[in-house]
Amino acid sequence: MNMEYSGRDTERTSQLPATVDAVVIGAGFSGLYMLHRLVSLGLKVQGFEAGSGVGGTWFWNRYPGARCDVESLEYSYSFSPELEQEWRWSKRYSEQTEILSYINHVADRYDLRPLIRFDTRIVSQVYDETRQMWDLVTAQGQSIAARFCIMATGNLSTPRVPDFAGIELFEGKWYHSALWPAEGVDFSDQRVALIGTGATGVQMTPKIAQQAKHLTVFQRTANFSVPARNAVLDDEADRTHKASYPARRQQAARTSFGISGVPAPTRSALDLSPDERARSYEAIWAQGGSVYFLSTFTDLLTSKAANDTAVEFVNRKIRSIVRDPKTADLLSPLDHPIGTKRLCVDTEYYETFNRGNVSLVDVRAAPIEEITATGIRTADAHYEVDAIAFATGFDAMTGALREIDIRGKGGLTLAEKWVHGPTTYLGLMVAGFPNLFVVTGPGSPSVKGNMVHSIEQHVDWIAGCIAHLRSNHVAAIQPQAAAERDWVAHVNEVADGTLYPLADSWYSGSNIPGKPRVFMPYVGGIAAYSAICRDVVASGYRGFALVGDTSAL
Numbered sequence: 001m002n003m004e005y006s007g008r009d010t011e012r013t014s015q016l017p018a019t020v021d022a023v024v025i026g027a028g029f030s031g032l033y034m035l036h037r038l039v040s041l042g043l044k045v046q047g048f049e050a051g052s053g054v055g056g057t058w059f060w061n062r063y064p065g066a067r068c069d070v071e072s073l074e075y076s077y078s079f080s081p082e083l084e085q086e087w088r089w090s091k092r093y094s095e096q097t098e099i100l101s102y103i104n105h106v107a108d109r110y111d112l113r114p115l116i117r118f119d120t121r122i123v124s125q126v127y128d129e130t131r132q133m134w135d136l137v138t139a140q141g142q143s144i145a146a147r148f149c150i151m152a153t154g155n156l157s158t159p160r161v162p163d164f165a166g167i168e169l170f171e172g173k174w175y176h177s178a179l180w181p182a183e184g185v186d187f188s189d190q191r192v193a194l195i196g197t198g199a200t201g202v203q204m205t206p207k208i209a210q211q212a213k214h215l216t217v218f219q220r221t222a223n224f225s226v227p228a229r230n231a232v233l234d235d236e237a238d239r240t241h242k243a244s245y246p247a248r249r250q251q252a253a254r255t256s257f258g259i260s261g262v263p264a265p266t267r268s269a270l271d272l273s274p275d276e277r278a279r280s281y282e283a284i285w286a287q288g289g290s291v292y293f294l295s296t297f298t299d300l301l302t303s304k305a306a307n308d309t310a311v312e313f314v315n316r317k318i319r320s321i322v323r324d325p326k327t328a329d330l331l332s333p334l335d336h337p338i339g340t341k342r343l344c345v346d347t348e349y350y351e352t353f354n355r356g357n358v359s360l361v362d363v364r365a366a367p368i369e370e371i372t373a374t375g376i377r378t379a380d381a382h383y384e385v386d387a388i389a390f391a392t393g394f395d396a397m398t399g400a401l402r403e404i405d406i407r408g409k410g411g412l413t414l415a416e417k418w419v420h421g422p423t424t425y426l427g428l429m430v431a432g433f434p435n436l437f438v439v440t441g442p443g444s445p446s447v448k449g450n451m452v453h454s455i456e457q458h459v460d461w462i463a464g465c466i467a468h469l470r471s472n473h474v475a476a477i478q479p480q481a482a483a484e485r486d487w488v489a490h491v492n493e494v495a496d497g498t499l500y501p502l503a504d505s506w507y508s509g510s511n512i513p514g515k516p517r518v519f520m521p522y523v524g525g526i527a528a529y530s531a532i533c534r535d536v537v538a539s540g541y542r543g544f545a546l547v548g549d550t551s552a553l
């Protein structure tokens with residue numbers, strides 16, 4: 001196998017503490033903030049991270065063009081006014097390297113690194129009902145016990161490398177976007193195949209095209225993309241934003257996506273004449289950004305007729321940019337309402353198909369059959385390539401949790417419990433798995449908004465909950481089965497009131513063969529969701545069972 005990546009597990013020999021108050025698994029945005037909060041509460045904590053450094057998503061996804069599609073002044077921690085003021089983002093949307101530098105800065109500034117065991121995967125996690133403790137084992141066979149386990153394992157952290165026949169015979173090198181070599185890849189003078197046209201493939205395409213001798217993009221499903229309009233963040237914009245940071249953060253918390261500065265839509269797309277509507281879309285297209293685009297009208301994600309107007313606009317744009325009509329047609333999505341799969345944000349994606357060294361192959365019409373020693377064979381042709389970049393996505397939202405052998409009360413595994421799809425209460429906890437918290441789990445807004453905002457909201461909730469348990473000498477908390485059932489029903493009911501279920505996507509697990517089809521994110525919006533979480537606490541942790549007395553232990 002020629003796959004190259006950094007951050008391999010390495011043997012760690014130093015002893016772990018036998019027992020801690022809490023274990024935090026994952027050292028991305030979630031894990032770092034969770035560690036910080038728990039240490040501030042006076043808990044003894046141990047962090048674990050499979051990679052060799054902090055950063056999570058931003059540690060692993062080093063592919064060309066990797067960049068966040070939420071503006072950096074929003075996609076950043078709000079818990080520290082000093083941190084907010086001192087960090088200077090260089091661009092409207094930062095690239096992976098800059099976000100990774102920021103996360104490293106946070107780890108050092110709050111002295112979090114010594115709390116983390118790097119290059120270490122947790123492979124098993126078993127709840128002992130008598131001691132009301134979790135017993136965890138690392139891949140290296142070391143053990144640790146903890147009262148609380150916080151899964152900060154990420155939503156998009158289990159890469160999906162398709163098992164194409166013949167991949168082991170390929171004589172060139174191949175790479176998955178989320179396991180990209182830290183030292184980068186030089187595609188100069190190479191014929192490169194790119195498989196996958198989701199948000200990752202859309203970011204990679206222009207960058208690889210600038211370097212490669214020839215880039216062939218293998219597309220199964222066309223995705224919608226809107227321009228980022230990325231730009232240097234000038235001093236004035238930086239100063240203005242920072243001067244009103246507290247108000248902006250509060251405003252973000254009142255929105256659906258957790259982002260400030262996006263004007264709330266006031267009109268239906270269907271209330272305007274075609275000309276007025278086109279002018280609105282043009283203005284938003286010129287401004288750039290997916291959240292802005294989806295906020296053009298009130299009903300783009302709830303009314304098919306309204307959505308069709310946006311589909312028509314973007315498909316017209318594609319045809320105006322891409323010179324070859326056949327390629328433009330292939331790039332125009334027909335099978336899902338815009339925004340029901342992740343709306344991509346790009347820099348010259350469609351323009352790239354006008355280059356002489358880029359071609360698009362429709363692998364829906366003629367699927368990939370095998371990878372050969374020298375290239376890719378589809379149902380109707382063989383493409384000779386020197387390297388393959390897979391942008392084939394992730395086993396999203398549940399993949400990282402299912403990779404660990406998690407056993408709750410009565411020995412029930414999480415995989416068994418979730419055999420028909422994930423069930424949680426508030427996306428935070430699972431009935432039968434006491435004191436196991438999930439940061440931005442299935443059933444929470446998580447991927448449907450500004451992740452950093454959602455992470456902070458979850459971490460604050462979990463920290464508040466643990467503080468409550470400790471001050472009241474409560475040994476364990478878990479959701480009541482009825483509350484979990486009602487929450488899952490509510491998540492589905494809210495999704496069914498939107499257009500989201502009309503798309504096949506990783507939101508519903510349909511990108512993974514055999515994965516149960518369940519719509520996983522909560523799409524009621526961040527503001528509504530946070531209000532529910534606050535209300536649950538205010539009503540004495542409604543829907544949770546708090547059991548056991550630690551003063552007796």
Ligand code: NAP
Binds near residue numbers: 162177219221447
């Ligand atoms: P993805 O959205 O799941 O896209 C995977 C792509 O691979 C799809 O085009 C899929 O085609 C294709 N594919 C999978 N198996 C294939 C096969 N056997 N043959 C041909 N094509 C195949 O994954 P992603 O692009 O990595 O994005 C995942 C998520 O990560 C995004 O939705 C977003 O939330 C996040 N992300 C964010 C950013 C950002 O902030 N800018 C950037 C990158 C990623 P089908 O659609 O036909 O299955």
